[in-house]
Amino acid sequence: MIRVVLADDEPLTRAGIRAVLGAEPEFDVVAEAVDGREAVEIVQSHRPDVALLDIVMPRLDGLSAAAEIHRTAPATGVIMLTTFSEDEHIARAFDGGASGFLLKTGDPRELFAGIRAVADGAAYLSPKIAQWAIRRLSTGGDRTSGAVRARELVDGLTAREREVLALVGNGLSNAEIARRLHVVEGTVKVFVSAILRRLQVPNRVRAAIIAHEAGLVERG
Structure with missing residues (x-):
């Protein structure tokens, strides 16, 4: 069973x-x-597998x-729950320790898949979030040059590394x-470490973005 802590200041959303x-x-x-500070304290006491965090919350x-x-609590994977109206926050989140990014209005199947992936140590991007990241984060908005x-970057990987990167994506x-x-x-693990080093990225999330941007991941 995957143990989850849920943090959101909106009762209906929770x-x-x-x-x-x-x-x-x-x-x-x-x-x-109901706020970020309480979320941190609860995670520290319960040590769940995954914490689902709203981006905009009081106190913290x-x-x-x-x-x-x-x-x-590094063993707890963090998934950010976002809306596209918060895109400036999403940009910060990619380097803030979170491993997953999901839309509040997304398909419940994405929620299930994201929790499973992050609980198992992987990164997970909602397809729409991944497409947004390709447009806005990797290239400063220039999608063509980013691709x-x-x-x-991907051409510098071995065939096996490209295969692993696609699966990370x-x-x-x-x-x-x-x-x-x-x-x-x-x-x-050896392959993933080598891929991060060759791509010059700090984490799996950034590697996943490159996989999407390079066309290694089928859309939808």
Whole structure:
């Protein structure tokens, strides 16, 4: 069972997400928070597998809470719940310790997939968030030059590294990639470390963006 902490200052949003997760027996919402500071304290005491954080919250915003959770409870994966009206916050979130990014208005199946992926140590981008990131984050808004640059970076990888990067872009964890490629998980970790170094990116989220931008991940 995947243990989840949910933080959002809107009661209806929390109730809706709790109801959606409650319909799936593999998820257990162990606690809820109404602000970022409470979210950090609850995560530190409950040590859940995943924390779902709204970006805009009182006392401590979701981005600051994500960074604090990443520092004090690194075993807990963080997923940011976002809206496109908060795009300036999303830009900060990509380097703030979060591993997943989901739209509040997205398909519940994306919520399930994102929680599973992040709980298993992977990064997960909602397809719409990934497309937004390609347009706005990687290239300063120049999508064409960004795609060219991404393909140049990917061309510097070996065929096996490109294969692993594509799976990272699809939100697979190291364990899932290992099963898909019929190798041990330690081998995948070596590949992922090499990919991050060659792409000159700090985390799997940024690598996933490049995978999308370079066309390694099928849209939709």
